[in-house]
Each structure stands twice: as C-alpha cells, then as structure tokens.
Amino acid sequence: MQQIRTGIVCLSLVSAATAITGSSVFSESLISQQVFDGENFLKYDGVRGPYVDRVSYGISRDPPAQCTVGQVIMVKRHGERYPASDEGPSIEQALNKVNSTLARSGNYTGDLAFLKNWTYFVPSDCYEAETYTGPYAGLTDAYNHGKDYRSRYGHLWDGKSILPMFTADFQRVIETAQEFGEGFFGNDTYSIKAALNIISESDSQGADSLTPTCHRQDDNAQNICNDLPYHLPQLDVAADRLNSQYHGLNLNWTNVYNLMLMSAYELNTRPTSDWINVFTIDEWVSFAHIWNTNFYYCSGPGNEYMRAVGSLYVNATLSLLREGPSSNSLFFNFAHDSNITPIITALGIATPSENLTVDQVAFGTRWNIHDIVPMGGRLTIERLNCADSALAPAGPFVRLVLNEAVVPLQGCHNGPGYSCPLDNYTSFVQGLPNFVTECEVPSSDPQYLNFWWNYTTSTESNFVKGTRCNGLA
Ligand SMILES: *[C@@H]1O[C@H](CO)[C@@H](O)[C@H](O)[C@H]1NC(C)=O
Ligand SMILES: *[C@@H]1O[C@H](CO)[C@@H](O)[C@H](O)[C@H]1NC(C)=O
Numbered sequence: 001m002q003q004i005r006t007g008i009v010c011l012s013l014v015s016a017a018t019a020i021t022g023s024s025v026f027s028e029s030l031i032s033q034q035v036f037d038g039e040n041f042l043k044y045d046g047v048r049g050p051y052v053d054r055v056s057y058g059i060s061r062d063p064p065a066q067c068t069v070g071q072v073i074m075v076k077r078h079g080e081r082y083p084a085s086d087e088g089p090s091i092e093q094a095l096n097k098v099n100s101t102l103a104r105s106g107n108y109t110g111d112l113a114f115l116k117n118w119t120y121f122v123p124s125d126c127y128e129a130e131t132y133t134g135p136y137a138g139l140t141d142a143y144n145h146g147k148d149y150r151s152r153y154g155h156l157w158d159g160k161s162i163l164p165m166f167t168a169d170f171q172r173v174i175e176t177a178q179e180f181g182e183g184f185f186g187n188d189t190y191s192i193k194a195a196l197n198i199i200s201e202s203d204s205q206g207a208d209s210l211t212p213t214c215h216r217q218d219d220n221a222q223n224i225c226n227d228l229p230y231h232l233p234q235l236d237v238a239a240d241r242l243n244s245q246y247h248g249l250n251l252n253w254t255n256v257y258n259l260m261l262m263s264a265y266e267l268n269t270r271p272t273s274d275w276i277n278v279f280t281i282d283e284w285v286s287f288a289h290i291w292n293t294n295f296y297y298c299s300g301p302g303n304e305y306m307r308a309v310g311s312l313y314v315n316a317t318l319s320l321l322r323e324g325p326s327s328n329s330l331f332f333n334f335a336h337d338s339n340i341t342p343i344i345t346a347l348g349i350a351t352p353s354e355n356l357t358v359d360q361v362a363f364g365t366r367w368n369i370h371d372i373v374p375m376g377g378r379l380t381i382e383r384l385n386c387a388d389s390a391l392a393p394a395g396p397f398v399r400l401v402l403n404e405a406v407v408p409l410q411g412c413h414n415g416p417g418y419s420c421p422l423d424n425y426t427s428f429v430q431g432l433p434n435f436v437t438e439c440e441v442p443s444s445d446p447q448y449l450n451f452w453w454n455y456t457t458s459t460e461s462n463f464v465k466g467t468r469c470n471g472l473a
C-alpha cells in the first residue's frame with residue numbers, strides 16, 4: 001500500500017521557516033532528480049492541518065535587484081486550530097464506532113493497532129480554539145510568522161510610531177494577531193508600539209469590514225456548498241479495507257471522511273498522527289478534492305458573488321497602494337479562510353478554466369485550496385519602487401505574494417520580478433464588480449472600507465484574551 005511520507009512534513013516545516021532567505025539563482029549543489037511535492041501530506045489535508053508554503057513559479061521571493069519594497073498589506077488566516085464545533089459530533093461518532101469494535105474484541109492488531117495506546121486530542125472545550133501544543137501549534141506559527149516578517153519588512157516601521165494592526169473580532173483570529181504582533185515587535189515592544197484594532201464581524205459593518213457578507217446568494221453554488229462531504233468512491237475503498245479487518249466494524253464513507261478530517265487536525269496539536277497512514281495517498285487525493293470543491297462553491301470562483309465580495313478588499317488596498325508609503329506602510333490584517341478566498345477570486349490568480357466537478361477529482365486545477373488558504377495562510381501585497389531597467393521605466397509596481405510564493409497577476413506581469421505596474425494594476429482593479437451594489441449592502445450600513453484610515457492608536461486591546469482551552473499534549 002502506498003502511503004504518504006510523513007517524514008516530508010518535517011522538511012516542509014523547515015522550508016516554511018526559512019522561506020525568507022529564498023535566493024534568486026539556482027543552487028550550485030548537486031541538483032536533485034526527485035520531486036517530493038506530490039508526497040507532502042500537507043498538500044492533501046483539506047487545509048485542516050498545518051500551514052504549508054505555496055509551490056512557487058520559480059520567481060524569487062525577494063524583491064528584484066532594481067527594486068525596494070516600500071509598502072506591504074497582508075491578510076492572514078488564523079493559525080492552526082482544533083476542529084470546528086459542528087465537526088465534533090461526527091468525528092466522535094466515527095471514532096466511537098472504531099474504538100468500541102476494537103475494545104469489544106480486544107484485538108489490537110492490523111491497521112489500527114496503535115489505538116491500544118492512543119487518546120483523542122480534543123477536549124470538549126477546545127473545539128474552534130487555536131492550538132498551542134506541538135510543533136505546528138497555531139500560536140507558535142503566528143509568532144514565528146511575525147518574527148519572519150520583522151526581518152523581511154522591519155525597515156518599513158520607523159521604530160517609534162505606533163503601528164495599528166487589524167483583526168476580525170473572533171477569538172482565534174484575535175489571538176493570531178496578538179502572537180504575530182509579539183513576534184514582529186518583540187514581546188515588550190508589542191505592548192507599547194502595536195495598537196490592535198478589533199473590527200466587528202457583524203453584518204451591520206457593511207463595507208467597513210474584514211469579513212464582508214453578501215446579501216445576495218448564488219443558490220446553485222450554495223446547495224453544493226451545503227452538501228459537504230461529497231461522496232467519492234476512494235472513501236468506500238478505505239471503509240472496505242478497515243471493515244474487512246475488524247469483525248463487526250461497519251464504517252461507511254462518511255465515517256471514513258470524518259476519521260480523515262480528524263487525522264489532519266491531530267497534527268495541529270501533536271508532532272505526528274498515526275491515523276495519516278491508515279489511509280492511502282489515493283484516498284487523501286480524494287479528501288483534498290472534497291475541500292477544493294467546497295471552497296470553490298462556498299467562497300470561491302464557483303459562486304457568482306465572490307468576485308464582488310473580494311473586490312471590497314482589493315479596491316480598498318488599491319487606495320492604500322496609490323497613496324503609497326507614509327509614516328505607516330505596514331498593514332497587517334487577520335481574518336478567516338472564507339474571507340481570503342473571495343479576494344483570491346477577485347484577483348483571478350487561481351480561477352480555473354472549468355468548474356470543479358463534485359464527484360470526480362479535478363486533476364491539475366488551478367483551484368488548489370492548499371496553495372491558497374492553509375491554516376495561517378497569507379496574501380501579502382507588496383508595493384515596489386523600481387529603478388529604470390530593460391523591463392520597464394522607473395516607478396511603482398505591485399506584487400502579490402501568496403503563502404510566500406510570488407503569483408503574477410494574469411495579463412500583467414511585465415514589471416521587474418514579474419510585477420505589475422501600479423497604473424496597470426489600477427485599471428485591473430477598477431474593472432472589478434462593486435461590492436456595495438452587487439451585494440446590496442443596505443444604505444444604512446457603511447459603504448466604504450474605512451478602518452485603515454480611521455483607527456485607534458490605543459494599546460488597550462493588545463492583550464484581550466479569552467480563556468484558553470484545556471488542551472492535551
Ligand atoms: C485479529 O485481527 C486480525 C486482523 O486485524 C485478524 O487477522 C485476526 O484473526 C484477529 N484475531 C482474533 C483472535 O480475532
Ligand atoms: C503509550 O503512550 C505513552 C505516552 O505517549 C508512552 O509513554 C508509552 O510508552 C506508550 N506505551 C506503549 C505500550 O506504546
């Protein structure tokens with residue numbers, strides 16, 4: 001049975017942490033003739049498990065030689081978390097089915113032999129919470145990301161001004177912002193130099209929001225979206241394999257789906273999961289497709305209103321980019337996966353040429369959710385100042401960096417480092433649909449995203465914290 005090489009997971013952790021030193025020439029050491037990408041579990045975990053970098057197109061992460069970064073606007077998904085509370089009951093149901101069968105026979109052999117000495121990792125008060133144990137803990141991820149961005153972008157903060165940060169008002173998102181801030185500023189400086197602005201997730205924020213909602217609905221897309229999980233025959237194969245080993249075990253494909261879901265989450269609290277290799281890579285490919293499809297129709301290009309939803313952020317960031325560097329050239333924002341996928345949809349950088357089918361894996365699709373919003377995933381927009389070169393005259397350029405890989409804007413990458421001239425980028429953004437009209441934001445609610453220009457410099461929210469759940473190691 002071909003299994004995912006979990007060893008590669010460690011490699012990827014290293015590369016995520018060191019991605020910052022990406023060089024613009026090929027390595028001179030012996031060139032590997034093996035490509036391990038297809039074997040990294042984190043590319044198949046349905047963005048339930050730990051952060052993983054996007055596979056780059058080869059473009060250097062660092063700015064081109066003739067350019068400097070003058071302004072940065074980032075939106076980051078919260079870090080690694082426990083399962084959602086609506087996932088808990090079905091996970092526990094599947095787990096109990098397995099556990100009671102094995103406990104009844106006392107026969108701890110076969111693929112699930114490890115259950116003799118395995119405990120569930122989600123105490124009932126931990127559902128939804130950010131994780132804080134294990135090498136892939138959400139809070140550690142956020143802290144390390146903040147540290148990395150300090151070394152990459154620290155020159156854009158003058159060391160004196162109070163820097164606002166913006167987070168959606170949701171516990172794990174707030175904690176992610178706080179840890180990122182401690183990593184970026186250093187713990188002591190964070191308390192006096194950051195100003196955490198907490199933006200309500202309420203609908204009545206209208207356009208002045210990091211978590212906008214559309215008042216119109218694409219019913220077709222919504223029906224598919226609500227149908228999660230989708231049936232794929234590979235999950236039947238896994239059920240058969242397990243059922244044939246344990247007398248009386250009567251797993252069906254939805255039980256299998258829930259056990260796979262659980263396996264992915266286990267890594268957010270523990271260094272390894274014995275469950276991962278209970279399922280074959282073929283089965284994980286199907287699992288990944290289920291989540292690609294779900295995001296595609298719930299909050300991606302398969303939903304006709306998502307370009308409009310995402311254009312709110314894209315259009316507002318354009319205003320910042322046109323204003324250019326100022327005393328405040330760093331805009332760090334924190335939200336959820338489903339707030340970032342509409343932005344990617346508006347930018348068109350992962351929109352496939354064909355709709356995803358629910359019942360068949362879409363091999364080679366550009367809509368690969370692992371390359372878009374893993375836990376802790378981030379879209380970083382850089383405004384570059386570039387000198388004259390054979391590529392383009394001097395001026396401002398825009399680069400999109402998604403999960404630490406540069407992603408050129410389709411039809412506009414003629415600038416240095418495949419960036420887009422700011423004027424051309426402006427034309428592109430001005431062609432996007434209007435969020436307020438397309439999504440029918442009530443006229444009584446805010447009509448513009450305003451918080452980047454009207455923020456608090458008070459530090460009083462920097463440490464607001466909920467109670468931490470009682471997680472197990
Ligand atoms: C225990 O399970 C294994 C397969 O998992 C099976 O081959 C074996 O016959 C079982 N032993 C007993 C005593 O049921
Ligand atoms: C069971 O797990 C515990 C904790 O990880 C470990 O200390 C113990 O040695 C394990 N026992 C067996 C039989 O593997």
Ligand SMILES: *[C@@H]1O[C@H](CO)[C@@H](O)[C@H](O)[C@H]1NC(C)=O
Pocket residue numbers: 095099100103118119120
């Ligand atoms: C499995 O069942 C046994 C016996 O009922 C129990 O002690 C154990 O905690 C259960 N393990 C899990 C992971 O649910």
Ligand SMILES: *[C@@H]1O[C@H](CO)[C@@H](O)[C@H](O)[C@H]1NC(C)=O
Pocket residue numbers: 143179182187
């Ligand atoms: C700074 O904060 C981080 C995250 O809260 C913590 O892990 C670390 O130990 C702290 N370092 C110091 C020097 O206080």
Ligand SMILES: *[C@@H]1O[C@H](CO)[C@@H](O)[C@H](O)[C@H]1NC(C)=O
Pocket residue numbers: 093094097252253254255
């Ligand atoms: C699988 O079994 C669970 C009970 O363990 C049940 O709730 C679920 O509906 C079943 N799924 C299918 C597809 O029959």
Ligand SMILES: *[C@@H]1O[C@H](CO)[C@@H](O)[C@H](O)[C@H]1NC(C)=O
Pocket residue numbers: 220221302353354355
């Ligand atoms: C995708 O499906 C939608 C309807 O859900 C349809 O409007 C659209 O044209 C389809 N796109 C493609 C590329 O087939």
Ligand SMILES: *[C@@H]1O[C@H](CO)[C@@H](O)[C@H](O)[C@H]1NC(C)=O
Pocket residue numbers: 411412413414421423424
């Ligand atoms: C950029 O804009 C200029 C004029 O504003 C136009 O001539 C050129 O074709 C555009 N380039 C791209 C790649 O859109």
Ligand SMILES: *[C@@H]1O[C@H](CO)[C@@H](O)[C@H](O)[C@H]1NC(C)=O
Pocket residue numbers: 311312315316319432433434435436448
């Ligand atoms: C973009 O933002 C500008 C400035 O706030 C606003 O005037 C314009 O209506 C917005 N356009 C869209 C398409 O949202």
Ligand SMILES: *[C@@H]1O[C@H](CO)[C@@H](O)[C@H](O)[C@H]1NC(C)=O
Pocket residue numbers: 450454455
């Ligand atoms: C600025 O923000 C504050 C607090 O969110 C709000 O009460 C005020 O109306 C805003 N001012 C403007 C001019 O939008």
